[in-house]
Amino acid sequence: MNKTVALITDFGLKDHYVGVMKGRILKELGDLNFNFINLIDITHEIPPYNIRKGAITLYFSYKYFPTGTIFLVVVDPGVGTERKAIVVKTKDYIFVGPDNGIFTLIYEENPDFLAFEIIEEKILKPPYSETFHGRDLFAPIVAYILNEKPLEEISVPLSKNNVNKIEFLFPEKTSRGLKLSIWDIDHFGNLITNFHKSMIKHKFKIFVNKKEVPLIKSYGYAKKGEIVALFGSEGLLEIAIREGSAFEVLQNPDIEIIWEE
Amino acid sequence: MNKTVALITDFGLKDHYVGVMKGRILKELGDLNFNFINLIDITHEIPPYNIRKGAITLYFSYKYFPTGTIFLVVVDPGVGTERKAIVVKTKDYIFVGPDNGIFTLIYEENPDFLAFEIIEEKILKPPYSETFHGRDLFAPIVAYILNEKPLEEISVPLSKNNVNKIEFLFPEKTSRGLKLSIWDIDHFGNLITNFHKSMIKHKFKIFVNKKEVPLIKSYGYAKKGEIVALFGSEGLLEIAIREGSAFEVLQNPDIEIIWEE
Amino acid sequence: MNKTVALITDFGLKDHYVGVMKGRILKELGDLNFNFINLIDITHEIPPYNIRKGAITLYFSYKYFPTGTIFLVVVDPGVGTERKAIVVKTKDYIFVGPDNGIFTLIYEENPDFLAFEIIEEKILKPPYSETFHGRDLFAPIVAYILNEKPLEEISVPLSKNNVNKIEFLFPEKTSRGLKLSIWDIDHFGNLITNFHKSMIKHKFKIFVNKKEVPLIKSYGYAKKGEIVALFGSEGLLEIAIREGSAFEVLQNPDIEIIWEE
Numbered sequence: 164m165n166k167t168v169a170l171i172t173d174f175g176l177k178d179h180y181v182g183v184m185k186g187r188i189l190k191e192l193g194d195l196n197f198n199f200i201n202l203i204d205i206t207h208e209i210p211p212y213n214i215r216k217g218a219i220t221l222y223f224s225y226k227y228f229p230t231g232t233i234f235l236v237v238v239d240p241g242v243g244t245e246r247k248a249i250v251v252k253t254k255d256y257i258f259v260g261p262d263n264g265i266f267t268l269i270y271e272e273n274p275d276f277l278a279f280e281i282i283e284e285k286i287l288k289p290p291y292s293e294t295f296h297g298r299d300l301f302a303p304i305v306a307y308i309l310n311e312k313p314l315e316e317i318s319v320p321l322s323k324n325n326v327n328k329i330e331f332l333f334p335e336k337t338s339r340g341l342k343l344s345i346w347d348i349d350h351f352g353n354l355i356t357n358f359h360k361s362m363i364k365h366k367f368k369i370f371v372n373k374k375e376v377p378l379i380k381s382y383g384y385a386k387k388g389e390i391v392a393l394f395g396s397e398g399l400l401e402i403a404i405r406e407g408s409a410f411e412v413l414q415n416p417d418i419e420i421i422w423e424e
Numbered sequence: 425m426n427k428t429v430a431l432i433t434d435f436g437l438k439d440h441y442v443g444v445m446k447g448r449i450l451k452e453l454g455d456l457n458f459n460f461i462n463l464i465d466i467t468h469e470i471p472p473y474n475i476r477k478g479a480i481t482l483y484f485s486y487k488y489f490p491t492g493t494i495f496l497v498v499v500d501p502g503v504g505t506e507r508k509a510i511v512v513k514t515k516d517y518i519f520v521g522p523d524n525g526i527f528t529l530i531y532e533e534n535p536d537f538l539a540f541e542i543i544e545e546k547i548l549k550p551p552y553s554e555t556f557h558g559r560d561l562f563a564p565i566v567a568y569i570l571n572e573k574p575l576e577e578i579s580v581p582l583s584k585n586n587v588n589k590i591e592f593l594f595p596e597k598t599s600r601g602l603k604l605s606i607w608d609i610d611h612f613g614n615l616i617t618n619f620h621k622s623m624i625k626h627k628f629k630i631f632v633n634k635k636e637v638p639l640i641k642s643y644g645y646a647k648k649g650e651i652v653a654l655f656g657s658e659g660l661l662e663i664a665i666r667e668g669s670a671f672e673v674l675q676n677p678d679i680e681i682i683w684e685e
Numbered sequence: 686m687n688k689t690v691a692l693i694t695d696f697g698l699k700d701h702y703v704g705v706m707k708g709r710i711l712k713e714l715g716d717l718n719f720n721f722i723n724l725i726d727i728t729h730e731i732p733p734y735n736i737r738k739g740a741i742t743l744y745f746s747y748k749y750f751p752t753g754t755i756f757l758v759v760v761d762p763g764v765g766t767e768r769k770a771i772v773v774k775t776k777d778y779i780f781v782g783p784d785n786g787i788f789t790l791i792y793e794e795n796p797d798f799l800a801f802e803i804i805e806e807k808i809l810k811p812p813y814s815e816t817f818h819g820r821d822l823f824a825p826i827v828a829y830i831l832n833e834k835p836l837e838e839i840s841v842p843l844s845k846n847n848v849n850k851i852e853f854l855f856p857e858k859t860s861r862g863l864k865l866s867i868w869d870i871d872h873f874g875n876l877i878t879n880f881h882k883s884m885i886k887h888k889f890k891i892f893v894n895k896k897e898v899p900l901i902k903s904y905g906y907a908k909k910g911e912i913v914a915l916f917g918s919e920g921l922l923e924i925a926i927r928e929g930s931a932f933e934v935l936q937n938p939d940i941e942i943i944w945e946e
Contacts, residue, residue: 183745185725186727241905466704
């Protein structure tokens, strides 16, 4: 059977860390029990230690992967401390990483999730590193799961109430509408807000720094240099400038939704 | 059978876009009809919306891939507008992407190409995004082709005269030789001109900003810091500085070929 | 059988070079004699021509890969000159690259290595490039080895004394301890010194710019902004600042080990 492992880290691509983590997965696997595995990079450019950005990136990505995909997510400022290593199972997917809130949005979208705390001493083989658990702890966990070994032998169940979560801001109500926050800035400089199209109640106008901007269907409908709003590929309202960077021009603008009467 | 999919985009590696597009290809594929696929990144660092650079990168790359490789090329400023999604077939390869000229140099080198316009509503499954056709349109097309389903069921033939092309500058004749333009700047800062070694007619000298520079066989023959010319790996004349960046030092210099008497 | 090829280059990810080198490996392989191969990127962001950094990166990585992995390492300022192309075999691994010292630390850790000089004209097929041996020379060598063809038909043995090496600094003795040098700076800005934990003889203190810094177990035990020392994932002493960049703050500091009485 073909298996997919998808990776999110803050390791960057300059160093050897990502490659070594993949090497270790393959080394632990051996040639048994699988036909081949697809190691797919989602991104390794999460800003260092930015758990929030890692959580959003995972949230925007996971649904598009094949059923059974294992997500290895290592943004881990607490590496080597008492923070837990966990495995989270939803109906369709498996998630492996530190218990620092990185899976918050997975919990929100999959309330029936199951969580397991890894018993580290069952996985860490000396000499192991206290600073590179991606290689020495998380990669072997992924290989263990790929080898279809029983999770209960290396973990204990963790109650839903005991997993760590981080806070995500949702739009704030104002007298006439909603004040939005920026959740993310993408490679093109588009400002991705926290307003999801499922939150639309009435007709509305969009204001950026108190000026109305048009809501367009896609980037191609904007004039070059024009500030526009559109619902992006994840259903979130984005502020964009065609063939330019909204972030460079606007930085962190006021963004407001005004419901029309 | 092993199959290769090679990818060129302007998505960058900071965001989740590339990973999600790959995930979607694998998800649509399922486990059927193939042994495994190699997903090979050519580059995802095409400058945003730079169709020209995407076209050159594809042109420099495709011949070195196995017969049957599918090239997925998404540099798509017109995403979500009326621009067509196309599949182009040459004797050895298949190309998938927007009809915005990105395949211009493929058409030039393969005049017997066949082009097909995708009927988008046969591929796009709601809810789809108008801003991320890499994931929602092009990835499923690639999976459809990998699954060896009949292209005629999702497309109509497109006449060779109706595909979009962009212009590529060729060297300009001067009284004594040729004035060259820069087609590309690589990672090392080498300036890659539009003079191909097949254009050599006589003995010639090379002038950069009116000063003659030596034509050497390879970088290793230059002195550190010396400005030199050489025919690069694609047969195009490059201006280079050994262990330095010609682009940083020279920016956009005058480059001339003078035929010798 | 599954096979792994791990890659280190200074090609960067902006250009098509890495993708084309991989494409060429797959093209030369054909579908024969293997089930599938894993092409794993260790890094392509070695600073241009920095053989030393390439050697360190390889050294930090190779042991974590499956037995039989082929390492293709192309940091090659002498491309196209008389420098040799070599294959190095150790008990568990195979290394392919230029003979410019990039394998120095492999030789040190594996004194029983065997080296082979490639007879270039047996591999280079016209038209080949003098500037892109990654594609035209090294990729076909890797494919040749993957195809399990006999190495003696394309190479001659090279004596251990005739391989090129580069120098690596080890800690300098001072009156009271050791003066360290920095071998590497990682993505997080951590300063990786040349002091390996196997060099510990007595209890010791660590001084950075004459001020003592604490030795901690892992990053998570530091206070935000504090300068600390710890043994990193490769067993080398690192100077780090939690959630900050030691390199940005300290640049190239004096680092000293003082043995305690």
